[in-house]
Structures are given as C-alpha cells and as structure tokens.
Amino acid sequence: MMLKTVDMAAARAYPPRVSKATEPFWSALAQGRWITTGCCDCGKQSFPPQIICPHCWSDSLEWTELSQRGVIYSWTRVHAAPTIFAAEAPYSVCIVDLDCGVRIACKLLETEAVAPSVGMPVEMVRLRYEDGDLFAARALQR
Ligand SMILES: [Zn+2]
Numbered sequence: 001m002m003l004k005t006v007d008m009a010a011a012r013a014y015p016p017r018v019s020k021a022t023e024p025f026w027s028a029l030a031q032g033r034w035i036t037t038g039c040c041d042c043g044k045q046s047f048p049p050q051i052i053c054p055h056c057w058s059d060s061l062e063w064t065e066l067s068q069r070g071v072i073y074s075w076t077r078v079h080a081a082p083t084i085f086a087a088e089a090p091y092s093v094c095i096v097d098l099d100c101g102v103r104i105a106c107k108l109l110e111t112e113a114v115a116p117s118v119g120m121p122v123e124m125v126r127l128r129y130e131d132g133d134l135f136a137a138r139a140l141q142r
Contacts, residue, residue: 029133075095108122108136
C-alpha cells in the first residue's frame, strides 16, 4: 500500500542528510513506500534505518515495510520555533506508536476537523516539498 501524498508549497527548511545507509529509505519514500530496516536474526524493526540491529547487534538486516497506521503516544505544538523553522510556526510534532511496534518522532499535520490527543489514531503521509520529501503523521481519515 502506498503512502498518501500531501503537496507542500515550499522547500524543506532543514533537508535530511542522506547517507549510504538511509538512501534506500528516502528513495522508497519518494515512490510512496514506507520502509525501514528489519533484523534477519531477531526479527525486530528499527527506525530510523540502521546498519547494525540496535536490539541484538546483528549486521544482518533487510528492508521491511512499516505500518502506515498507529496512535499518538505524545504530541506538542511549537510556537517558539528554532530560527530555521520560524516561518512554519506554529506547527506540531508527535511521537507515534506504529501498529508494527515501532515508535517514531515526526511532524504532526493538524487538520481542522480533529484536535490532536494522546491515543488518537493516525496515518503516516509523504510530504512532497518542492525540493524533496519528508514524512508526517495526521489524524486517520476515514
Ligand atoms: Zn536483531
């Protein structure tokens, strides 16, 4: 299943540093795929993608699909933003527990229809900026 795409009318304020280890993740995201590394020995996924399993130290990893849905573990709205993100303030960020058990921190896209809350179901989306992609969570839209 492909991630839904949200078009952003701007360039990324702080583009990610793409390394040899994370390039497959960003290339997949550009195609709407939501993946990370999974361990061939203990079976656990990690995010962000790793070159060594942080659970058992195995170097036998493969690319695996992440759950596109989860729930908000915590969130906050940033009003006093760092200078580089000042033009985007106020904005929200959150920690999401994905259905697959992986916990990630990311931007939270707020919608007018739903106020964010702990435990709220969310879906992951691809943010298509003018210069590349990022990702975020937003309230699950039924
Ligand atoms: Zn492992």
